[in-house]
Amino acid sequence: MDLSNFFSIMRGEIVLAAIILILLLAEIATKDKEKVIHLAIGLFLVHTVLGFFGVGEGVLFGGMFKTSSLVNMFKNILNVGVMIVLFQSAEWVKSKLKKNERVTEFYILLFSSLLGMYYMISAGDFLMFYIGIEMASLPVAGLAAFDLYQKRSAEAALKYIFLAAITSGISLLGISFLYSASGTIFFDELKPFMTNDSLITLGFLFFLVGLLFKISIVPFHLWTADVYEGAPIGVTSYLSVISKGASAFILVIILFTMARPIMELWREVIYMLSILTMFIGNIFALRQKNMKRFLAFSSIAQAGFIILGMLSGSQLGMSAVVFFLATYIFSNLGAFGVVYAIANQTGKEEMDDYNGFYRTNPLLSVLMMLALFSLAGIPPVAGFFGKFFLFMSAASVGYYWLIFFAVINVTISLYYYLLVVRAMFVRKNDNPIPAFKSDLYMKIGLILPAVGILLLGLYSPVYEHINELVGMFLK
């Protein structure tokens, strides 16, 4: 193996692993844990910036590990998302320090999980894929339980780990079926075997379960609301954005490359799941009063839209999904950021607590409004473009009735997003949340999504760049 090639292709993974090691050493070496926070954020910032400069493309370990410029770009998107999560969670981590709780582990677990996602989306065979997906989900259970003295935090972790284990098991069973039918676990070699053979079909559908669980597609969504509510907000936003984004990304890659020969089969599955997910996510979101549960159900509904874009199986479809994921990361992190900032300062998480929020904290309210409009798909913010392109992709293969159901869901979702806008802007409150100032990290963590929400859609070169990379990838 050519070593320089290795360093070039896996640079992101190596740097991230090095960061994890440095943090471990720092935990041992220093007593002033506040420095660890700055160190972790600083190192990851360097890593994020480095990611934008020429990471190599190619294949390693005999085809187990594959990258392309599209995968690298998506790693960059994930990095930016994690960067925002880090900025937003700094305040909360500091509050842990005051209670003499441990903090370094938070960063170590978070980065390990991200490293797992890197492996997952660069996978060239099922082995690497499985290592990645497990490596991504095990640390999350630790993260979900990070509020050590809160029952519901531990409950969230248990729920997540149990259900993740079960779905991983089903997934693994599917992989073994595929292997027994074809004799290979490499995606490229499997492709010719993908036919309507019943073992292959069954194996593939079982395999999908693991990913659909991560994206929280109905009927694999039952963990979402409880885990989102119980876990610390930083972990929730990580789960709803980064974890979901990476899983959706590898799902679209597998569907569009390895499973292309059985497109007719998975189209039907995705079609039904998309309708189910949109309706159930939206209908359950209508009556949520807790902001975290509310965003949990909204993110289930968004997952329905994401897989709707995959139906076309074309370049347009893949570009639309990747672009939508990028806009979704910024919009959802914007919304979670505001919830986070409020919870840090006041401990309030209920929608009614937000009444009259605009009059005391106008900037945060405006950001929340932009983020929610982006999630709902209102122009001119980014989410509109993302959603419009998803619908375009479904329309390109003639699924007009599905789009009709989807636009009904857009209207339903607008209702509950407007409830939050109503609470903040319209409702009066004798005892509103007082005006507060967050720390510098939080401010950066809120400005970044705001910029993304405002620019990503209107500034068309972003989409064109993604489209170009997707074109190269599918060729």
Next chain:
Amino acid sequence: MNILTLLVVIPALTILGLIFTKGYKQARLLSAVGMGLQFVATLYLVYMYFQARGAGNTDEFLFEQNLVWFKSLNIHYHVAIDGIGVLMMLLTSIITFAGVFASWEVMDLAKEFYIFLIMLAMGVFGFFIAQDLFTMFVFYEIAVIPMYVLIGIWGTGPKEYSAMKLTLMLMGGSALLMVALLGIYFNSETAAGLHTFDMQELSKMHFPFAIQKFFFPFAFVGFGVLGALFPFHTWSPDGHASAPTAVSMLHAGVLMKLGSYGAFRVAMYLMPEAAVYFADFFLILTGFSVIYGAFVAVRKTDLKFINAYSSVSHVGLILFALMMFTKTAFTGAILQMISHGLMTAMFFGLIGMIYGRTHTREIHKMGGLMKILPVISATYVIAGLASLGLPGLSGFVAEMNIFVGAWENPNLLNRVFSVIAISAIVVTAVYILRVVGVLLMGPLKNPEHANLPKVKWFERVVIILLMGSIVGMGTMPLWITDTIREGLVPIMEKFVH
């Protein structure tokens, strides 16, 4: 810079400027200056347009600007304008400018109020100049969504309910529209083998009838929701009754016209055969809204509800005229858009002025206002007369064209509904004259009303702007009619075989 783009940039810059203002005085001053500039720029556009036409420029669209936006999807920022568009821009500009003065006394969160109001106006301006369906759709939604906040924060009565109902119904309409736009896009093919959203290119294509038949209802109903098409009009009375004055003015005055304008320029123009196919069905619906709106208005006693239902009736008349497929009726439809825009903005402006003084909109709790508020009352009478179609005022020109045009269509069903719709004029007279009689004439009912403040200067600006336009249109209808008929030439080609 392209003059049309300038007309979107001025509101955008005004909004940006407003963010940095402090206090309501700065905010309203900046808004007045910004929208004043916009008004001047629109007048300049009108001047340039007639200059170009006078110089013999016979292109269908003028002042074209076409920039690539999303290259791989063939989405463009494409703006251009014809005679009809110029008139709609002028209408919007007048009403927006008047709207700023009508809300001169908004003090609670004034900055935010003007930001959302001008955002709404920006969406409308953008909509009328857009030639690319995607651009148009973006502006359309930008125009609709500020309504929620505007009604929610500054409205009266059951404002939360009305705001939510209005927003959801309108966004539901635009969701239907999205299906139609995607259908049009993916069934189009340009010379280069691409799909397109460009209306000028789309208008040269011919879609198979099966395609038209599937997507026309989506497009027509999608726009029709905003155009108060029965039975999707129910957002309108609630929304208008709860909205603050300037928002009612802008919304009933121009935003509802987006619906009928879009139904005409997008749905009917691009899918003419389906339009003819569905004509009878929609004729019945629109005929019903004309007569139904008028009768409900008779039974209402709240001034804003009366005017809101009268709007349902009059805006219904626009869609009704569109279902006649004659040039005269189309001309009448466009005239009615302008005329109703001015009249209803005038009405809502006046109702706002009355409500601001008496703090009630129930007509039976007031009376004899003519003696106390002569200027407002006299204007109300004139606007009322315009509304019931008195010659010399704008309403007459529009209704005359509509009904003559309707009679040109020899179809029996069309004749029947023409007769029914014409009878709505009589009903209009009932509710207009009843308000005049109860509210303005007669003895003073409430002694507290004896010392109501006189009309203020900014209210005079509103009255002069709108009243001047109504009278101007009524006395000099020909240059407007000629401009419209010129713009209708390429559209008529689609409907005459």
